[in-house]
Amino acid sequence: MTGHLISDPTTTPTPPPTADGWDALSAALTEEAPPIADRDDLVVTIAPGAAHGHPAVFMPHRAAIELDGTGLGIDPATARPDRNSDRTRYAATWGAFVHECAHAQHSRWEPPAVANPAVVEAAMLLEESRIEAAQIRRRPDDRHWLRASATEIVIGDNGGSDAAAQIPPTPYAAAHTAALLLGRVDGGILEPPECAPAATVIETILGTDTLEKLRAIWQHAHTVDDHDGTTMLALGQRWLDLIGPDPHAEPDPDSPLSAAIGATVANVANAVSAQPVPVDPAEAAAIAEEKAELAARRAAAQARKVFGNGTGSCASASTRTTRAPRPDEHAAARVLARALNNASRRERATVTTTSALPPGRLRMRGALAREAQRAAGAIPTAEPFTRTTRKTVPVPPLRIGLACDVSGSMDKFAAPVASAAWMIARAAELATMPAATATVTFGASVKPITYPGTTPARVTRFSCPDYLHAIDDAIEALTGALDLSRPENTRLLVIISDGYYDGPRRDRAQKLLDRLRAAGCAVLWLAPDTNDPPDPLTGCTVHPVTDPAATAHAIGRAATTAVRTA
Structure with missing residues (x-):
């Protein structure tokens, strides 16, 4: 075994893990390997104790990659390696996986059995930065993950944390570290300022002339073809001629080389943690879709809670009574229905x-x-x-949701909103275009006034005694009941309120409103014209209402405008 390659075909792979989480994660990584390694025959195993004493290894004769799961740092059952955002939780492990995929694609040569082991070891040392340089030429976004794994790979290739803290400052050890760190600088993985502590000590140990000769060797290696083992072994021989074999010096607890490696590792780790993760457009779309589905389920649940089966409880501080609709309300509903029909006419x-x-x-x-x-x-x-x-061009269905604040400051709007709710529901029934409406009040809780798809026989009057404001639940209930977030509908949300409230409910309502507006739902905020200016949510079309009796007219005009521009 040399480096991260196990070229011995008789080596027994680690048995597939059977513990909860590790088997599923191994299967998930196997699915992710083909695009990274550009080959579809790899089998990946991750489990504690795998990888034969290394953070990760590639076994070419088995087409197998193994990762030591000890350093994963999370419950393997929660890992979603198909998402860039999730890979950040175990960036070093994912980077080690990418590194082995780079071996799988670019380490296509094998040393002959008769080759000098010391030469092979030097060639494989050069192979480390060569395959990473080749990988980012092919897949530039992999650089972030290779940087994340570089620190663990460097420590692992020096024998682990304990051994890396006592590296004797010999020319052999300095050259080994130079290949691992400075070779990655010239390969485009690490940055010179990050590796400055190690570069300074390495140059002190080796001398400028020797370091430049070694740099020329690894820079040459970066240009070698994936199948050209002859050249890589020749470079390994040149390396050995300059440095000589491993002297197996005693560990040095006070080694300046170890201290410099530690400082460099810290620099790289800090830079990687501060670097934004590359954005995957497909993942962003999938996450947005999942969030939209979750929001739709929550809205549907809130709609069921508020509207129930059409006979929901109205127990609230706000009292409810009913009356028969007046003739002028019947007339206004017919006028609005005709206006909606006229607005819905389209040129063929x-x-x-x-x-x-x-x-x-x-x-x-x-x-x-x-x-x-x-x-x-x-x-x-x-x-x-x-x-x-x-x-004939079909007209999208119209959906209108009304939410009225029943705090004490809105008392003069109670009767006009009750009237408007009935008239709009009646107009939706009379219109030839498909339409549905619903009205709720919000105070300490959300209560229905009119229900989706039904026209009440009587006008429901309500009082405004509350001082709390469940506006977020009101918006969510109307969204779920009327599908206000679905682009195939013409949608209008009307909020009648002065906006004098804050806190978590307002913050959540703003997020719900932003989501509706992003989905194309028009939002009208009817605000009472008082001495104190209203405080509506951001993004609404605000319409001050001087005369509360004009509420129904303002809503009807907004509805016909929405239909006309749909």
Whole structure:
């Protein structure tokens, strides 16, 4: 075994893990390996104690990658290696996996059995930075993860944490460290300032001339073809000629080389932790979809809680009574229904098609082309008849949700909103276009006034005695009941409130509102015209209402505008 490659075909791989989490994570990493290694025959095993004493190894004769799960740092059952954002939790382990994938793709040469072991060891040392340089030329985004694993690989290749803390400051050890750290600088993985502590001590131990000769060797290695083992062994021989074999010096607890390596490792670790993770567009889309699905489920649950089966409880500090709708309310509902119908009318779309046979208008140019094709013995493809049709463009369904604040400061809006809720529900029933509405009040809790898809026979009046504001639950309930977040609907959310509240509920309501607006839902905020200016949520279209009796008119105008521009 040399470095991270186990070229001995008789080596027994670590048995597949059976413990909870490790088997699933091994399977997940196996699925992630093909695009990284650009080969689809690899089997990955991660488990505590795997990798034969290294952080990670690649066994070419087995097409196998093994990772020591001891340093994973999380419950393997929670790992989602298909996501960049999750890989950050175990960045060093993922980087080691990428490193072994780089070996799997770029370490395509094997040393002959008769080769000098010391030469092979030197060549494999050069292979470490060579394959990483090749990997980021092919997949630049892998650099972040290779940087994250570089610290553990350097420590592992020096025998582990205890051994790395006592590296004797010999030319052999300095050269070994130079290949691992400074070779990665020239390979484009690490940055010179990060490795400055190690570079200074290495140069002191080796001398400038020797260090430059070693640098020339690893820079040459970075240009060697993946299959060119002859050149890599020749470079290993040059390395051995300069440095000599391992003197097996005694560990030195006060080694300046170990101290410099420790400082460099800390620099790299800090830089990696401060570096943003590369964004995966597919992952971002998947996460956004999951969040949208979760939000939809929560909204549906809130809608069921508020609207129930249509006979939900109205127990609240706000009292409820009903009355028969007035003639003027019936008339206003019919006017609004006609306005919605007029707004929903669309010009019919014109579509022109061609055909080889009637019906349609004959085009002489097409007929002559068809005859010429037939005379030439070709299959006629010209279509001389044209036909124009006009199709009606469907109107998206209209969804209107109303939420009224029932705190004491909104008392003068109670009667107008109750009237508007009934009129809008009645207009939705009378309109020929598909429409549905729902109205709720919010105070200490959210209570329904009108229900989706139904028109109440009577107007529900309510009082405004509350001082709390569950506006977030109101928005969520209307979103779930009316599908306000679905782009295929024309949607309008109307909030009637002065906005005099803050705290967690307001913050959550702002997030829900932002999500609705991003999905294309129009939001109208009707604010009472008082001495104190209203404080609406950000992003709403704010309409001050001087006369509360004009509430229904303002809502109807916003609804027809939404339909007309849909």
